[in-house]
Amino acid sequence: MTAAPRISRRSLLAGGLGATALTALTGCGGRSSSPATTLNVWGGVPAESGPADLIAAFEEAHPEYTVNYTRFINDDRGNLKLDTALQGGVDIDVYITYPMESLALRSGSGMGLDLTDRVAAEPGFEPFLETEAPRAFWQDGRITALATARSPRFILLNTAHLEAAGLEVPSEWTVEEFVAMSRELTTDGRYGCYSLPDLPRIELGPNYWYTDSGDSNFSHPVFLEHMQLSRSLIDESVLFPWTEVLARHLEVFQQNGFVAEEFSLWATEPFSLRYLQDPEEYPHDFTVAAAPMPTVGPDSWNSGPFGDFLMINSKSTKQDLAWEFIRFYIKEGPPYLAPGGRIPTLENVEDETVLTGLLGEDADDWFDVDSFRRVLFEDETELYVDTNLTAYPEIDLAYQQQRDLCLIGERSPQAAIDSVDSQAQAAIDRFGKES
Amino acid sequence: MAVSVAPAAPAPSAPASQAGPRARAGWLFILPNLVGVTLFTFVPLLSVVVLAFTDWNLVSGLGGIEFIGVDNFVHVVQDPTFWGSVGRTIIYAGLSVPLTVASGLALSLALDRDIPGRGALRAMFFMPYIVSTVAVGMTWLMLMNPSAGVVNQFLAMLGLADLPGWFASSYWALPALIIIAIWSGLGYAAVIYLSALQDAPTDLYEAAEVDGAGPWRRFRTITWPSLLPTTVFLLVTLFIGTSQGFGLVALLTSGGPGDSTTVLPYYMYQTGFQFYRFGYAAAIGLVTFVGVLLLTLAMWRAQRGRALHD
Numbered sequence: 155m156t157a158a159p160r161i162s163r164r165s166l167l168a169g170g171l172g173a174t175a176l177t178a179l180t181g182c183g184g185r186s187s188s189p190a191t192t193l194n195v196w197g198g199v200p201a202e203s204g205p206a207d208l209i210a211a212f213e214e215a216h217p218e219y220t221v222n223y224t225r226f227i228n229d230d231r232g233n234l235k236l237d238t239a240l241q242g243g244v245d246i247d248v249y250i251t252y253p254m255e256s257l258a259l260r261s262g263s264g265m266g267l268d269l270t271d272r273v274a275a276e277p278g279f280e281p282f283l284e285t286e287a288p289r290a291f292w293q294d295g296r297i298t299a300l301a302t303a304r305s306p307r308f309i310l311l312n313t314a315h316l317e318a319a320g321l322e323v324p325s326e327w328t329v330e331e332f333v334a335m336s337r338e339l340t341t342d343g344r345y346g347c348y349s350l351p352d353l354p355r356i357e358l359g360p361n362y363w364y365t366d367s368g369d370s371n372f373s374h375p376v377f378l379e380h381m382q383l384s385r386s387l388i389d390e391s392v393l394f395p396w397t398e399v400l401a402r403h404l405e406v407f408q409q410n411g412f413v414a415e416e417f418s419l420w421a422t423e424p425f426s427l428r429y430l431q432d433p434e435e436y437p438h439d440f441t442v443a444a445a446p447m448p449t450v451g452p453d454s455w456n457s458g459p460f461g462d463f464l465m466i467n468s469k470s471t472k473q474d475l476a477w478e479f480i481r482f483y484i485k486e487g488p489p490y491l492a493p494g495g496r497i498p499t500l501e502n503v504e505d506e507t508v509l510t511g512l513l514g515e516d517a518d519d520w521f522d523v524d525s526f527r528r529v530l531f532e533d534e535t536e537l538y539v540d541t542n543l544t545a546y547p548e549i550d551l552a553y554q555q556q557r558d559l560c561l562i563g564e565r566s567p568q569a570a571i572d573s574v575d576s577q578a579q580a581a582i583d584r585f586g587k588e589s
Numbered sequence: 590m591a592v593s594v595a596p597a598a599p600a601p602s603a604p605a606s607q608a609g610p611r612a613r614a615g616w617l618f619i620l621p622n623l624v625g626v627t628l629f630t631f632v633p634l635l636s637v638v639v640l641a642f643t644d645w646n647l648v649s650g651l652g653g654i655e656f657i658g659v660d661n662f663v664h665v666v667q668d669p670t671f672w673g674s675v676g677r678t679i680i681y682a683g684l685s686v687p688l689t690v691a692s693g694l695a696l697s698l699a700l701d702r703d704i705p706g707r708g709a710l711r712a713m714f715f716m717p718y719i720v721s722t723v724a725v726g727m728t729w730l731m732l733m734n735p736s737a738g739v740v741n742q743f744l745a746m747l748g749l750a751d752l753p754g755w756f757a758s759s760y761w762a763l764p765a766l767i768i769i770a771i772w773s774g775l776g777y778a779a780v781i782y783l784s785a786l787q788d789a790p791t792d793l794y795e796a797a798e799v800d801g802a803g804p805w806r807r808f809r810t811i812t813w814p815s816l817l818p819t820t821v822f823l824l825v826t827l828f829i830g831t832s833q834g835f836g837l838v839a840l841l842t843s844g845g846p847g848d849s850t851t852v853l854p855y856y857m858y859q860t861g862f863q864f865y866r867f868g869y870a871a872a873i874g875l876v877t878f879v880g881v882l883l884l885t886l887a888m889w890r891a892q893r894g895r896a897l898h899d
Contacts, residue, residue: 230863237648259865263649397757400846401734547864559847564759584664 266298425495545581661872693778
């Protein structure tokens with residue numbers, strides 16, 4: 155009988171490491187492949203808020219195909235999950251990008267298929283080829299993502315408060331008139347407005363953080379004016395106190411304050427409308443009207459963006475099927491997506507269909523429907539797509555930090571803006587200029 | 590009746606024919622753990638070291654890794670936000686850890702006697718340590734609401750006019766986190782101290798009493814020196830844990846207001862997972878690791894030779 159061969163520690167360790175590496179490589183590199191007739195779509199909207207119905211309609215129109223929808227939360231962690239999935243070879247064919255910084259990263263890293271030729275060949279998709287006021291994301295002269303939703307901002311008004319104060323729903327107004335109404339609606343224990351509309355965006359439009367040469371634009375007077383006016387209105391108790399916003403994490407739960415009638419005016423976007431027609435989760439007994447964003451002059455921008463950028467994973471093996479889905483999503487999808495607060499980029503669906511989707515079946519119970527029709531479909535709104543995204547997350551954080559300090563009264567508006575300006579310029583200098 | 594006898598431990602110089610299968614079996618037993626530790630500890634650790642010398646945004650994949658030498662470390666040294674985070678981490682850990690240890694010691698001395706409900710009290714004080722960070726954070730968020738929170742209502746009852754803004758104030762947010770950290774760690778420190786007190790040398794206490802030593806003198810000359818190794822253990826482990834503290838900051842303040850609670854782990858998170866600058870985040874991580882290691886070694890050296898049992 156021969157002695158069993160002895161395994162040395164070194165060889166076992168090497169074997170273990172090899173097995174580990176193999177496991178890691180298998181896990182990371184093995185691209186799971188679903189059948190050629192199955193499409194995998196990742197989006198941030200809950201399936202029940204529209205995507206499930208859209209997919210059912212697609213599958214009905216194309217019974218030979220199946221679509222799997224995976225919902226990710228559109229926050230830092232959710233986007234990281236999507237990024238690692240895209241990089242790790244997870245079977246994703248179509249995905250939706252929401253934050254601009256993610257759009258730049260994914261597109262710049264080749265994670266978005268070049269859609270230019272397909273868009274150019276598709277009847278009705280001409281607006282996506284527009285470059286002056288883009289509705290698509292362009293990377294080196296090629297389209298890698300299509301904006302599928304318009305998110306115009308508007309002011310929501312508590313009509314009960316308006317009636318009590320003897321005020322009318324405005325159909326157009328300036329920032330001064332907005333501030334005046336906020337003051338009139340302010341009472342003991344109730345604030346006129348949650349926050350001031352984004353005056354710099356209204357005045358400057360796209361790429362408002364950057365000068366034409368790509369430097370920091372925070373020395374533009376409108377940034378200081380915005381901070382000064384916000385601060386003085388908080389001091390007057392016209393705007394909701396920012397200390398409460400921070401203490402209650404209200405920036406992501408603004409609807410709670412509006413439904414609880416803590417303030418009367420609320421600058422927001424269509425996705426918020428779903429809270430106001432949900433009496434079980436957000437019980438309230440007042441109706442809501444809409445007014446357009448206040449203006450600062452004849453060339454004012456709406457401070458809302460084009461968004462929900464649809465992309466095809468460049469690694470997808472089902473690119474034709476993915477494009478078929480995108481065509482359906484853009485052309486046939488809007489009625490299904492409206493309940494989730496999505497207004498289509500292309501005006502290819504009846505306004506009333508979208509309006510019904512946005513406001514629900516019992517719209518008259520909760521909304522002044524005419525005011526929404528006017529604001530969303532009759533008014534001309536200038537939406538933006540930012541194209542310069544240099545050091546975007548760094549500048550965004552610097553602005554949020556200084557805004558917080560200013561609005562809780564710990565830093566003067568001038569000092570806050572000066573700090574943002576210097577931090578933004580430092581970040582732009584470090585990470586390169588784009589103009 | 591069959592009697593089984595446990596096999597004797599093998600002689601150190603067992604022949605290869607016997608040791609081989611036994612060693613192989615041993616290695617097979619530890620293999621799952623070895624794979625896990627290698628995959629989830631050693632590989633990430635090595636990756637961090639490598640990444641610290643690169644510019645990488647994750648989304649560009651492995652092909653997008655660009656080696657940039659020591660640039661990240663040069664930026665770390667010149668980065669005012671990094672040094673601000675270092676300062677806040679030192680204040681956060683430097684205050685919360687000693688105060689947790691001191692409170693834990695006081696609590697353990699109070700509980701180390703025959704009082705009614707001692708077991709229940711121990712469990713009650715230990716509870717915060719095992720409750721999830723989210724539950725702790727959300728509870729304190731409500732308690733410390735500046736306008737409607739119980740804490741400020743209590744302080745107002747005491748007649749305080751200028752009440753703390755807690756998480757809505759850049760001056761109070763870090764102290765609020767320190768208070769929560771102490772509250773969370775207090776029971777843990779007390780339980781560790783209580784077990785150490787069981788080992789205290791009773792003969793020395795008896796001799797000291799015979800010699801007329803009072804309670805303070807007995808504490809200073811017997812209890813404290815006997816607890817010194819435990820104290821160092823607590824200081825080191827709590828310091829390492831606190832300097833890696835991320836959960837409460839992420840949950841309660843997101844590093845704000847301003848950057849008043851941006852401690853090092855949170856700055857690392859921002860750099861990596863919000864800015865997608867993973868190379869720079871790895872460099873911050875490495876520098877932090879070296880800093881914590883040096884401080885830990887310093888603490889060990891400082892206590893050497895001072896314990897009663899040394």
